[in-house]
Amino acid sequence: MKVNLSHFEAALLFSLFTSIVLGVVTKKTDRERVRYGLYCFACFVVALFGLGWLMYLGHG
Amino acid sequence: MSSKEQKPRQPMPPLSVWGPAVALAWLVPGGGHFLLKRHGRATLLLVSILAMFLFGLMMRGEFLKPQGGDLLTVLIYYGGFLCNLLSGIPYMLATWLGYSQPDVAGAVHDYGTKFLVTAGLLNVLAMVDAYEIAAGKKN
Numbered sequence: 001m002k003v004n005l006s007h008f009e010a011a012l013l014f015s016l017f018t019s020i021v022l023g024v025v026t027k028k029t030d031r032e033r034v035r036y037g038l039y040c041f042a043c044f045v046v047a048l049f050g051l052g053w054l055m056y057l058g059h060g
Numbered sequence: 061m062s063s064k065e066q067k068p069r070q071p072m073p074p075l076s077v078w079g080p081a082v083a084l085a086w087l088v089p090g091g092g093h094f095l096l097k098r099h100g101r102a103t104l105l106l107v108s109i110l111a112m113f114l115f116g117l118m119m120r121g122e123f124l125k126p127q128g129g130d131l132l133t134v135l136i137y138y139g140g141f142l143c144n145l146l147s148g149i150p151y152m153l154a155t156w157l158g159y160s161q162p163d164v165a166g167a168v169h170d171y172g173t174k175f176l177v178t179a180g181l182l183n184v185l186a187m188v189d190a191y192e193i194a195a196g197k198k199n
Binding site for chain 1 (some may be wrong): 171
């Protein structure tokens, strides 16, 4: 079985799994874990769009 | 006296306390947490790390092998090999079952390689967390 994902889909999946693990291992209460996981995921997505636009504009 | 007094360092607990949890955490992603009866967190770790690893395989990522050369090459290939190894049983199973993907050009393959390496790095975080729980440094 082989999957063909776009850059965006692959980066989004990467962000999702990484955020879950970061949320689970770094904080002490469940509430903090959920909030930190969501925060990490939001940071990944913002960086994804930011870098995407930067490359698009930089490329001319 | 300074207000920034450092707390005295606590002695490291004996290996028998944290060793089994850390070893199981290495072999099975989330296994250390299962052993320590943190079932919810263990399930999340298992699903996330295993999914990352399986997506890496399905994207036909490459297992990096130790390779000499300039400093950056050594760092990338030795580091990548170590990270793959730290994925535990999923990596061993994939190798034993004959998964072998040569390095080919393409964004999807490249993402796959990164997914495989990151699965190992995330497993290291899970191992550290299991150690802290087993050693009583964290609830």
